[in-house]
Amino acid sequence: MAAAEWMVIGAEPEPAPHRSLYVMAAEDAWIFERFADGFDKTQANRSPDLSAMLAQNTINSVFVYQVFEDAGGTNFISYSLDFKCQQGLVSIPEAVSYDRAGKTEKGGAPGWMKVPDNWIGRAEMIACRWSDWQEAQQAWKGVSAPTNKRKKASKAAPTFASLGMEYLGKANFFDTKAIVDLVWNTRWGDAVQPAYYEGTAEEKAAVAAKLTALREQTRGVLNEGSKWAEIAIKLADKAERMGDKFASDMAGVGGMTEAEVIARWGAPASSIDSGGVRTLTYYFSDTQYGVANNRVDILGAGGQVAQTYELGVTSSSRQCSRTLHLEEGGVGEKAYRVFDFSIGC
Numbered sequence: 001m002a003a004a005e006w007m008v009i010g011a012e013p014e015p016a017p018h019r020s021l022y023v024m025a026a027e028d029a030w031i032f033e034r035f036a037d038g039f040d041k042t043q044a045n046r047s048p049d050l051s052a053m054l055a056q057n058t059i060n061s062v063f064v065y066q067v068f069e070d071a072g073g074t075n076f077i078s079y080s081l082d083f084k085c086q087q088g089l090v091s092i093p094e095a096v097s098y099d100r101a102g103k104t105e106k107g108g109a110p111g112w113m114k115v116p117d118n119w120i121g122r123a124e125m126i127a128c129r130w131s132d133w134q135e136a137q138q139a140w141k142g143v144s145a146p147t148n149k150r151k152k153a154s155k156a157a158p159t160f161a162s163l164g165m166e167y168l169g170k171a172n173f174f175d176t177k178a179i180v181d182l183v184w185n186t187r188w189g190d191a192v193q194p195a196y197y198e199g200t201a202e203e204k205a206a207v208a209a210k211l212t213a214l215r216e217q218t219r220g221v222l223n224e225g226s227k228w229a230e231i232a233i234k235l236a237d238k239a240e241r242m243g244d245k246f247a248s249d250m251a252g253v254g255g256m257t258e259a260e261v262i263a264r265w266g267a268p269a270s271s272i273d274s275g276g277v278r279t280l281t282y283y284f285s286d287t288q289y290g291v292a293n294n295r296v297d298i299l300g301a302g303g304q305v306a307q308t309y310e311l312g313v314t315s316s317s318r319q320c321s322r323t324l325h326l327e328e329g330g331v332g333e334k335a336y337r338v339f340d341f342s343i344g345c
Helices: 041-045 050-056 119-128 130-141 176-187 201-242 244-249 258-265
Strands: 003-011 020-025 032-035 058-068 074-084 089-099 104-114 166-172 270-274 277-300 303-329 335-344
Touching (some): 058 176, 074 176, 119 130, 166 176, 176 201, 201 303, 201 335, 258 277, 258 303, 258 335
Antiparallel strands (some): 003 166, 020 058, 032 058, 303 335
């Protein structure tokens, strides 16, 4: 069971029976990181400040649910929020409302805007300013946060209340009914939760299929992000172990799209598709340098009179191949991406 800790991060001002709360899974496991669409990692590798370039082009995504009390209206709305933490921007690529019969309506605000000071701002706190959030979480749990002994605390650690949040409880991240029930059971005990419309067998099957698709989609985002993060780490280690020029040449190759590969090395000598894998091969010349003792003849009037040796630089060229293996995948932008490589000379 994918249990998550849920927080109340906002509420609309309407009184009962028209109350609504915004809730969010407040653990780093449910914050999904990816690079912005179109981000050129090749250009980033050439940047004098790689960490700053990566931070500016990283998007943190979270899900927020708005749960409604009104029996005759919406049951809940699922918001997908994207944050550009470095720039303080937010986008809502999708907002899906569900009634108690499982019918849906889709909307959203996919453009980028400044983070407002409301429930979205508190979602940003968890998605982007993790250290402040973690201090409040540790204080609530009675855990002392690590401190720098040489630096005196300039202000009290934040609390949930100071951040405008309340702890809600635990519920399965993928079970929206359990999340809605958690709100009713812990916050609206003075009201009667409206019954769900059971519907016909066909309608029940359609609702179940939609919820299953939502769970699978979220699981897919989690698994895909984890998979490509592991590939990036594995190939970075592989490049590092090659040493010298090949290490820098192959830096950051893990997860690169086919377009990024071509932007770095040009069109490949060959491209072969087989079993869902695209193999790109490049050929190049590699020059190796060394040091040798070169014999020098010392000549006199009558010819050679002695010999000596002096150090000289030697060079030799060899033909090499660079092979990259790609498969389709990625979070956000689906494309052929590098999952392995080899170099032979």
